[in-house]
Amino acid sequence: MFEAGVFLIALGSGAMGAVLGLGGGIFLVPLLTLLLDLPMKTAVATSLVAVVATSLSASSSYIRKGLTNIRLGLFLETATTSGAVAGGFLAAFLNEEFLAVVFSLVAFYTAGSMLLGHKADSRDWGTCPEAKDDLLDMAASFTDESSGDNIRYRPRRIFTGSLASVAAGAISGLLGIGGGPVKVSIMKIVMGLPFKAATATSNFMVGITATAGAFVYLFHGYVREDLAAVTVFGIFAGAKLGVSVACRIRSRYLNLLFVVVLTVIAVRMLLKGLGAGGSFS
Amino acid sequence: MKKTRSMRSTVSMVMSAGLYGSLAFLASGMVLGRLTNPGILLSPGKLIFAGLVILIATPMAAVATCLLFFIHKGERINAGIAAIVLAVIAAGILLS
Numbered sequence: 001m002f003e004a005g006v007f008l009i010a011l012g013s014g015a016m017g018a019v020l021g022l023g024g025g026i027f028l029v030p031l032l033t034l035l036l037d038l039p040m041k042t043a044v045a046t047s048l049v050a051v052v053a054t055s056l057s058a059s060s061s062y063i064r065k066g067l068t069n070i071r072l073g074l075f076l077e078t079a080t081t082s083g084a085v086a087g088g089f090l091a092a093f094l095n096e097e098f099l100a101v102v103f104s105l106v107a108f109y110t111a112g113s114m115l116l117g118h119k120a121d122s123r124d125w126g127t128c129p130e131a132k133d134d135l136l137d138m139a140a141s142f143t144d145e146s147s148g149d150n151i152r153y154r155p156r157r158i159f160t161g162s163l164a165s166v167a168a169g170a171i172s173g174l175l176g177i178g179g180g181p182v183k184v185s186i187m188k189i190v191m192g193l194p195f196k197a198a199t200a201t202s203n204f205m206v207g208i209t210a211t212a213g214a215f216v217y218l219f220h221g222y223v224r225e226d227l228a229a230v231t232v233f234g235i236f237a238g239a240k241l242g243v244s245v246a247c248r249i250r251s252r253y254l255n256l257l258f259v260v261v262l263t264v265i266a267v268r269m270l271l272k273g274l275g276a277g278g279s280f281s
Numbered sequence: 282m283k284k285t286r287s288m289r290s291t292v293s294m295v296m297s298a299g300l301y302g303s304l305a306f307l308a309s310g311m312v313l314g315r316l317t318n319p320g321i322l323l324s325p326g327k328l329i330f331a332g333l334v335i336l337i338a339t340p341m342a343a344v345a346t347c348l349l350f351f352i353h354k355g356e357r358i359n360a361g362i363a364a365i366v367l368a369v370i371a372a373g374i375l376l377s
Binding site: 049052053060064070071074077078081136207208212214215216218223230236 | 288289290292293296297299300303304307308310311314326329330332333334336337338339340341343344347356358359362363365366369370373374
């Protein structure tokens with residue numbers, strides 16, 4: 001019964017993670033701790049392993065379909081991981097509650113921007129100029145399965161996006177939240193990526209980010225192996241389901257779902273920052 | 282565009298191989314764990330642990346594949362970026 005519960009929770013988290021470009025930890029950790037009463041460290045360790053599984057399961061499909069921008073993902077990953085390391089050092093000096101409030105305000109703003117800006121999707125990304133100054137060869141294209149359109153794009157404001165990713169990595173490191181929502185928002189709003197390309201690239205990145213942490217938890221014995229194994233199977237099935245849904249659904253609806261999830265995260269962070277949603281430890 | 286497709290299919294293949302390989306180990310461990318007299322050589326716990334190690338190492342293998350691809354194609358900047366990502370992950374593991 002317990003294993004069935006873990007499997008179902010992982011299935012749902014994997015599906016949502018694959019659809020929205022998140023690792024799934026944002027759903028998995030609270031569900032494992034609240035519904036199954038698991039200790040926080042076990043839930044976090046299981047979640048990190050699950051994030052890697054979600055990423056691999058979804059990314060292998062997204063990369064094959066050409067949705068993932070690998071070069072952009074790796075470029076932003078250097079910024080995000082550097083930010084996360086810096087965040088670790090800054091943690092001793094900064095007030096987490098204040099940061100949580102700042103983060104929630106940024107998340108509310110991002111959700112509002114994405115809600116109001118979704119109509120610009122196909123109009124802006126229908127064509128892209130030849131990439132003469134594209135030193136990192138980041139221009140890409142993919143076929144949107146829901147509309148059949150071939151969408152070409154070239155990420156803009158790469159260095160602004162990179163700087164924002166450093167800040168995002170630092171905030172993620174400081175507050176212990178996953179980087180997926182922040183990565184998708186930066187790629188869509190700052191760099192102008194189509195939503196599906198942003199979620200697919202984010203899926204590729206979150207697995208790389210989670211790897212180091214997952215290894216540390218595994219070798220320190222925090223991963224409960226039986227639990228992790230069931231979770232991985234649930235996440236795998238959920239992510240496969242999520243990929244097939246994400247490819248068929250229109251970007252507009254994915255965008256709306258993302259806004260809802262981002263708003264829930266923002267409210268949660270605001271409550272934590274105001275001391276009404278539990279501590280960060 | 283052709284070289285990008287080639288890298289895409291190779292990286293996707295590495296990810297799928299790592300994922301399915303780890304699932305095979307995890308499934309074997311779970312099945313053996315349910316048996317009353319599991320074999321001495323094949324400990325269920327060790328099989329699951331091996332499966333988890335393969336799973337977690339696979340994103341690094343994917344980045345390493347990108348690195349080799351970039352080096353082969355002479356994309357020096359992208360090769361440097363992939364190398365930095367691998368170095369940061371390695372440092373994160375070693376320093377913790």
